[in-house]
Amino acid sequence: MGPFPAIEINHNRLQNMEQKREVTIHDIARRLKVSSATVSRALRDNPAITRQTRARVQEAARQLGYRHNIFASSLRKQQTNTIGIIVHELNSHFITSVLTGIEKVTSAAGYDLIIAHSAESYKKEVANVTNLFHKRVDGLIASLACDTNRLDHYALFEDKGIPVVFFDRVEETVGSTRVIIDNYTCGYLATQHLIEQGCRRIALVTANLERNVYQERFQGYQAALTANGLLLEEKLVLIRGLQESCGREAAAAILQMAPLPDGVFITNDFTASVCLQHFKQHGLRIPADIAIVGFNNDVIGRLVEPALTTIDYCGEEMGEQAARSLIEHLQAPAVNVPATTISIRSQLIVRESSLKKPHAS
Amino acid sequence: MGPFPAIEINHNRLQNMEQKREVTIHDIARRLKVSSATVSRALRDNPAITRQTRARVQEAARQLGYRHNIFASSLRKQQTNTIGIIVHELNSHFITSVLTGIEKVTSAAGYDLIIAHSAESYKKEVANVTNLFHKRVDGLIASLACDTNRLDHYALFEDKGIPVVFFDRVEETVGSTRVIIDNYTCGYLATQHLIEQGCRRIALVTANLERNVYQERFQGYQAALTANGLLLEEKLVLIRGLQESCGREAAAAILQMAPLPDGVFITNDFTASVCLQHFKQHGLRIPADIAIVGFNNDVIGRLVEPALTTIDYCGEEMGEQAARSLIEHLQAPAVNVPATTISIRSQLIVRESSLKKPHAS
């Protein structure tokens, strides 16, 4: 046990200390006896630098364990190559698909993503918008929280000319592109389908009517009723939140109605599944006693029994379109890319939960 | 139509150009005839600056529309006040709960979050780890992808002394804290429960056994069988992926078995729900013909019929613990916070899918 081990340890400590200090392009430059400008260019494969020099630099960088400092880079370049995303929830097949679509497009274009979720809270949405603004994302893709009915918080972005694309949950805007589906028609088709199945007393379970998607689905519902000579009964329209408890509440309220509705259009599959279960537990037969149509084509709709009739639309495509549009704006030389509204295809998927006339009709 | 309108427009353009240029602390300093150092301090409420000066600076900042430049700041301070999070999926109640727990703790401590998801792909996980490393997060909280069986990619962090906390899906590590549940006991309890319900031929549907959670649940299953004098039959153990199609495959495979198993332990609720449905579609009665126990207490387990018996554990608590541990490490003056393994409580929740002896036993 001579002094050596102790010295060894000391030495290690020093090494650790040295490791703390980051390797910079200047270190590489010194090592290779070139300028840091050359290193900077070489690292980004700038053709102004010889292929050989580039290779030497990149090899040295690897050896020294260099890591690019995005802060220095972003500071100087005044851009982050990052796109911010705000979604109203994460735990949803639809949202996950949208994210997949966005990722596909953005990563191909060399952008990073920062995902934030508002958990359906306006307050959190505002916080997220502010945060992403401070993080200086180059652009934003957002779907509004259920109770968001103003867009002041996005003005920050507009003022700086940072493009924002909204999808699915949107508001009327001047400057921003929107990627949506035709919720009105979807609402109409869903209701029409129930009517065709023989329903005459159709309830609607939906959420905050200030949120575009729910408002438009409601209008479609209304229009379909009218078109078929049915009256819109206010009592049959239930506005509830999106949590499980709200679904149960809605179902319970429907069970109280006399006479019972013979069909329900429920504007999201999760709530629809909850209601369906509640009805079954209280002795109703689906669809015989009550036919159900949901919305979104969530996986859950295929696992409940009977399987849910629903509206399907491709989240991935929505994500891709949103991302493509954003990137187009980002790479536009000036501000001449017009704000557009992109509509994604959607369709009714008929399953057992609404089929009162299985093979007829 | 004199020249005035044109001049006006020109003027506006200039204003817009000026707006482009960001307001910096130097602008504020100039306006107030103080130094930028004072402004920097005042903006962060440094008590070295008079309360009045602070107020003046903050007011001026507001008026000028100043926004803090995190790049300049992070570059100088060499820290980001940001925590990276890597999860294996987003579309899951469990993960959402964990995120809620993490957010609760980290936002209270003033940290930002960057959420990345690997979508159960090792490759994507590596990419995410690298990306967050380059984003220079101060710390990392991660849950491994299903097929991740090496941790080389986290060495980057270890080398720089950046703390990493793993939760749920973990590996044996030296340096990192891990927040987990006792998967072995859970597997044991689930199996034991099936045995108590009279099952003698119990199948196991699970995923990659290299992933700790599945390995340990498998061992618990095995131990419970042995403890009850039952033989482990390899044919009864089905290793499948986590997608819906894999669930159907597993269910189909079970239907082929002769004799049919009288119970199945399926190590996640989604796959369990898929199997349950498949069994029902093929005429089996649950639990009479086959009893099912799932895992995770996902909402879906309460919406299928019969409702799934499952293992419950609190994601939110897991998230909080992970975050707390990470922050403790971050704020520790030296490296003396030992890496620990934190275990979260879990329990069996019995529902109809496994109750062969409803009110007896």
Added chain:
DNA sequence: TACAAAATAGCAACCGATTACATTTTTTGT
């Protein structure tokens, strides 16, 4: 061989906030 043009590489000024240290101003104590 000479000279213009193209290819490489270097210089140095940025980007904006932070902070160790120095300087000025105010307060305190005697």
Added chain:
DNA sequence: ACAAAAAATGTAATCGGTTGCTATTTTGTA
């Protein structure tokens, strides 16, 4: 009233990469 201590503010270097412009070298051509 004046030195010493305390408080407030200022100076200037620093974090690390980028890029307009300049200097040097190489290549091409007459």
